[in-house]
Amino acid sequence: MSAALAVEQLSFAYGDKKALDDVAFTINTGECAILLGPNGAGKSTLFALITRLYDTRSGSIQLCGFTIKKQPSQALSKLGVVFQQATLDMDLTVQQNLRYHAALHGMGGKLAKQRIQEELERLGMYERRAEAVRQLNGGHRRRVEIARALLHKPSLLLLDEPTVGLDVPSRQAIVEHVHQLVQQQKIAVLWATHTFDEIYPDDRLLILHKGQIKAQGTLDEVLMQTATPSIHAAFAALTQQGGRE
Amino acid sequence: MSFLHYWRAMWGIIGRELWRFIKQRERFISALVRPLIWLFVFAAGFRASLGIAITPPYETYILYEVYITPGLVGMIQLFNGMQSSLSMVYDREMGSMRILMVCPLPRWFLLMSKLIAGVAVSVLQVYVFLAIAWGYDIQAPWQGYLWVLPALVLAGLMLGALGLLLSSFIKQLENFAGVMNFVIFPMFFMSTALYPLWKIQESSTLLHTIALYNPFSQAVELIRFALYGQYNQTAFIYTLVAFIIFMSAAIVGYNPSKGMMTSKKGAE
Numbered sequence: 172m173s174a175a176l177a178v179e180q181l182s183f184a185y186g187d188k189k190a191l192d193d194v195a196f197t198i199n200t201g202e203c204a205i206l207l208g209p210n211g212a213g214k215s216t217l218f219a220l221i222t223r224l225y226d227t228r229s230g231s232i233q234l235c236g237f238t239i240k241k242q243p244s245q246a247l248s249k250l251g252v253v254f255q256q257a258t259l260d261m262d263l264t265v266q267q268n269l270r271y272h273a274a275l276h277g278m279g280g281k282l283a284k285q286r287i288q289e290e291l292e293r294l295g296m297y298e299r300r301a302e303a304v305r306q307l308n309g310g311h312r313r314r315v316e317i318a319r320a321l322l323h324k325p326s327l328l329l330l331d332e333p334t335v336g337l338d339v340p341s342r343q344a345i346v347e348h349v350h351q352l353v354q355q356q357k358i359a360v361l362w363a364t365h366t367f368d369e370i371y372p373d374d375r376l377l378i379l380h381k382g383q384i385k386a387q388g389t390l391d392e393v394l395m396q397t398a399t400p401s402i403h404a405a406f407a408a409l410t411q412q413g414g415r416e
Numbered sequence: 417m418s419f420l421h422y423w424r425a426m427w428g429i430i431g432r433e434l435w436r437f438i439k440q441r442e443r444f445i446s447a448l449v450r451p452l453i454w455l456f457v458f459a460a461g462f463r464a465s466l467g468i469a470i471t472p473p474y475e476t477y478i479l480y481e482v483y484i485t486p487g488l489v490g491m492i493q494l495f496n497g498m499q500s501s502l503s504m505v506y507d508r509e510m511g512s513m514r515i516l517m518v519c520p521l522p523r524w525f526l527l528m529s530k531l532i533a534g535v536a537v538s539v540l541q542v543y544v545f546l547a548i549a550w551g552y553d554i555q556a557p558w559q560g561y562l563w564v565l566p567a568l569v570l571a572g573l574m575l576g577a578l579g580l581l582l583s584s585f586i587k588q589l590e591n592f593a594g595v596m597n598f599v600i601f602p603m604f605f606m607s608t609a610l611y612p613l614w615k616i617q618e619s620s621t622l623l624h625t626i627a628l629y630n631p632f633s634q635a636v637e638l639i640r641f642a643l644y645g646q647y648n649q650t651a652f653i654y655t656l657v658a659f660i661i662f663m664s665a666a667i668v669g670y671n672p673s674k675g676m677m678t679s680k681k682g683a684e
Contacts, residue, residue, distance in 0.1 A: 226671075260512060262436060262439050274429075274431075275428055275521070276425075277420060
């Protein structure tokens with residue numbers, strides 16, 4: 172297996188306040204990594220660095236072998252992102268939003284049309300392609316955002332708390348869909364969440380606290396490392412000093 | 417990245433901006449109403465009190481409405497440039513800017529495409545305004561309507577780049593009201609849009625100097641001359657240089673290591 176994402180010795184500070192401190196991990200293709208951490212742990216900073224919204228000053232981030240700082244275009248072409256904030260254009264239709272994204276990734280009309288149909292059908296949203304995004308509920312908007320993030324067939328999908336504010340069925344649908352993608356398409360996923368029931372047994376856990384990776388491995392490995400009976404207890408043990416809020 | 421990728425991305429950005437503009441009818445109407453009020457009300461009211469001598473590019477005595485029309489064209493572009501930057505700040509707050517910034521193209525190219533998209537919208541507004549003005553008997557030679565196009569593109573680029581530069585410094589939407597007071601109004605009133613330079617000089621040497629070096633004045637003069645089929649080289653060079661300076665500074669402002677995002681704190 173090759174690394175879809177390799178983070179090495181990554182540190183970042185806002186002024187003299189450290190947000191990330193010597194973070195290192197890799198995610199291989201076909202692997203779903205769940206990033207857990209309390210508020211202020213450094214999750215959003217980590218995502219901002221991987222998506223190059225911030226510049227990497229210390230350490231390195233590689234996407235499919237391309238260093239984000241030196242080869243940003245190649246690296247970003249391998250990346251699909253669903254941000255925590257809604258980023259769809261409310262006044263445009265589902266299809267127009269996706270076409271815009273396809274254009275940004277250099278897809279021609281025919282290919283874009285085909286990929287939009289494939290991804291929307293997979294998420295059960297194709298019938299609603301002509302509707303304005305404003306008319307969709309939160310769960311459906313999230314599905315459209317996931318379809319959009321997958322249009323250009325990325326190797327790594329970043330999900331920044333995509334299920335926040337959704338009802339239980341919508342949340343479950345998204346969790347299942349993403350895990351299916353990992354199994355069937357062999358895509359790598361980095362999923363930031365607060366919710367433990369989104370974790371599947373095969374997922375890799377990364378527990379971030381105060382800018383440091385406190386534990387990583389499968390659920391069983393993390394439980395063994397922390398000598399705790401459940402993920403709730405393990406998480407509490409690793410983050411008991413409290414977040415930075 | 418291939419040329420085709422750049423081409424498609426640029427058209428994607430322009431298409432989105434034009435479509436949004438067409439969908440937002442209030443924006444279209446307000447963009448037109450503002451200069452039309454100046455033309456129909458302000459200019460009509462001042463027609464009698466302001467005599468305009470024969471100065472290039474005009475070859476005869478002209479009415480005040482005729483004089484301020486290029487200034488109002490500049491006004492449309494000035495407001496549009498600021499409106500584009502407002503939408504950038506809005507997009508950034510709403511998150512849709514992230515989608516643009518995360519796509520695999522150089523940031524300068526994305527900003528340039530955004531800028532061109534804004535210029536396309538402003539050119540559309542200007543031609544509708546000029547068509548209404550034509551109906552009001554403010555008519556330039558027909559070739560002027562072709563010559564003015566490149567002038568509009570350059571003026572639009574310069575004013576849009578200024579908007580982009582401002583948007584890279586404005587952290588919140590609320591701060592935008594300051595732009596109106598400290599950028600748009602001074603630029604507009606201290607320029608040749610409403611009164612010719614010689615007239616300003618009669619009343620204040622300082623104001624004359626400011627108006628002379630105000631890039632907006634030069635953009636307006638470029639448009640004014642072009643509308644009458646003439647090329648104003650000074651205005652062209654001045655506007656071009658101002659564009660290059662504003663755009664370069666905006667690119668620096670949007671650089672991930674220098675501008676925009678690095679001051680973000682406490683996002684989590």
